[in-house]
Amino acid sequence: MTATLPTATTAPERPVGGRGLLRLALRSRRLALGLGILAIFALSALIGPWLADDPDAVSADLSQAPSGAHWLGTTQTGQDVFAQLVVSARGTLLIGAAVAALATAVSVVIGIGGGFLGGVADETISLISNVFLVIPGLPLVIVVSAYVKGGGLSSTILAIALTSWAASARVLRAQTLSLRTRDYVLAARVYGEKRWRIVLVEIVPNELAIIVSQFIHAAIFAVLTQTGLAFLGLADLSHLTWGTMLYFAQGAEALAGGAWWWFVPPGLCTALLGTALSLVSFGLDEVLDPRLRTRRPRKEKEAR
Template structure:
């Protein structure tokens, strides 16, 4: 391969990257999604510093929103706003960390197997197929029932280790296509190590897919944790949006008309899910040439 041919495979200039970032900020979907996520991130990180004890009780039993309790109280006098603030941190932490772990596992198995090929690819593909064949929700429920009371680390591991397989299959298929490209073959001819080829030549070209999979992994983790908590399979001492819904359901808040107890956590779950979806759509408009709007 000639030097001229190799030079055409050079990375995109920094100016092009900056232009793409400016284009991303022009996406209304992306701006709206990032704005909502920033609000919840600040609400969960800074809010607990100003909130009271979420477990503290008062004589205001089952009261609606008022000046003293902006989101009302529970049936035993706990402030719903204080619980919501602390629960936001717990739910976001589980979603982000579980999404990161699941994405990391899918990268290692998907890209690793697709690049190595041979028996390594066969074994890793078999592992992915086993997790894909097993129904996800029943598996999560069964594992969570045995690990009940394990706290947030156990929840994160359960969700992450049962949600990586589909992403790994997508990354494997993409890697099988990329490893035969000219720039990868050129890197092999120059004697670059496998690690460098994967990290420099293949991984950046799959970044858009990885980011999209991470976003949906976070959504899946938040919804799954909320579902497990609502079923009573989570440690009740860990305040999350799902546990708030669980206690509200046990106290018959819906039939009792205590909407201020179950509407805020349910609305938070819906807003975060919608914001993550908007971010994903906005990034897709920028990173996918077929969807990129003409300036």
Template sequence: MTATLPTATPAAPERAAGRGLLRLALRSRRLALGLGVLAVFALTAVIGPWLASDPDAVSVDLGQAPSGAHWLGTTQTGQDVFAQLVVSARGTLVIGAAAAVIATVVSVVIGIGGGFLGGVADETLSLVSNVFLVIPGLPLVIVVAAYVKGDGVLSTVLVIALTSWAASARVLRAQTLSLRGRDYVLAARVYGEKRWRIVLVEILPNELAIIVSQFIHAVIFAVLTQAGLAFLGLADPAYLTWGTMLYFAQNAEALTGGAWWWFVPPGLCIALLGTALSLVSFGLDEVLDPRLRTRRPRKGAR
């Protein structure tokens, strides 16, 4: 009888690759720190509204400083600032993620599609991108937001997304123009592969690192833009975000009145969220690009 040798299951290489990616991720302190902060914000956004009290409830404690009863004090109408901060985390992250997803999808379709197709299609899509790049971004966002003011959260998401995709599309187009002349892409064309399969299998995976990085920066841009629009009174005040908290604090003259507990927490959360996303972006660059990995000397080694 001949003994049959045990064969590795197909899932074994995938598990090994997953463990290797996890080890690489843990080597980057920036990535670990950024993911940790993002996990705290995400957990707060998911379960926070059920644990916090009603952010719209008023009390007799008007404009009180932080205390045991109100951890971050109260507003001029007696609303708990901590409850508003926790509930606002969900609205801020939802707007940031939704706008970033739409902007990334538009930039991928226009950038990669135009760069791969070439010809009239590329020139037309490139012209559209150039028009959006020539128009100053912030004035365009303010004008469009003022026009659709009061139409809800969806309008805010669309305004941010449709005014922030052009730069990413230009980067993806340039990368696609470089990739479509590579040998493996030309070989796929010779073998008669369909265009959509060449884009999805040969080109898109090679640009995944750029797309992820652009998505992260799109989230940062969306959060900061929404906060700016809300501070200017151009966002839906009924939808509570960290930006609307700053808007109400500014209207109530919290800065001149010394009510720092009203505007410092939301501003600090916006800064921490942007910092965490930037750390994740830098950490992913270290993990995905071997040239950026820093080798730390072992203990005891000279």
């Protein structure tokens, strides 16, 4: 009689529920750090303008270094840099969130819709996406922004969103082409489910991680692009953002004059915001994708 050795079996992974997802999110240091930085910026944008002084008010303190009266110094006209920085956070975050929402919505409709429908509709949408991908992004944004210059923040948001959806749409289309041939999608078609329900119930939830990641990267692209446009003088300079602060600092030759407190804070905040969004993206990848989780189970640690 021969003894049979037990074979190692891998238990199927259980879906992560709401509480389990929250626990995993709290265990991700990158996600926690990114969310913490974003929370600080969000609070500054929400309540900061009510607590800070008037950013346009001038005073006799011209080009003063940081002090107790002016935490981040003043500009050449005596305006408080800290007040401008706090008020600019609202405009910068608004542009990032609005562009990300609009670009993601367009990419979802075009990418998933074209990939699911197939045929002539898919070929036409792919052609449009390829045209936007061939044209360099920054020159296209500059041309569109120069054409609609003077229309306010809405024009800036539309200009950036118009040029930032194509790459995400291509990714979603490729993923949809793979998902539409899966067994559960074919079964839903056999049972007579409507197309919109198959897309919303079967396709979109399986691409949620990609959609969230693309939303975050679209927000990063929007903030950096708006900062670049404002620095070049192509954005609406009547609305304060961190980019317009850099523009006015450059125009007043703050770097040559040694007024580092004028251009370092908005540049540092822009970098921190991009870093925070990247940390959130990496942390969500760890939470949503079990293969990327670096935390080992307790039993495995004890065995070692």
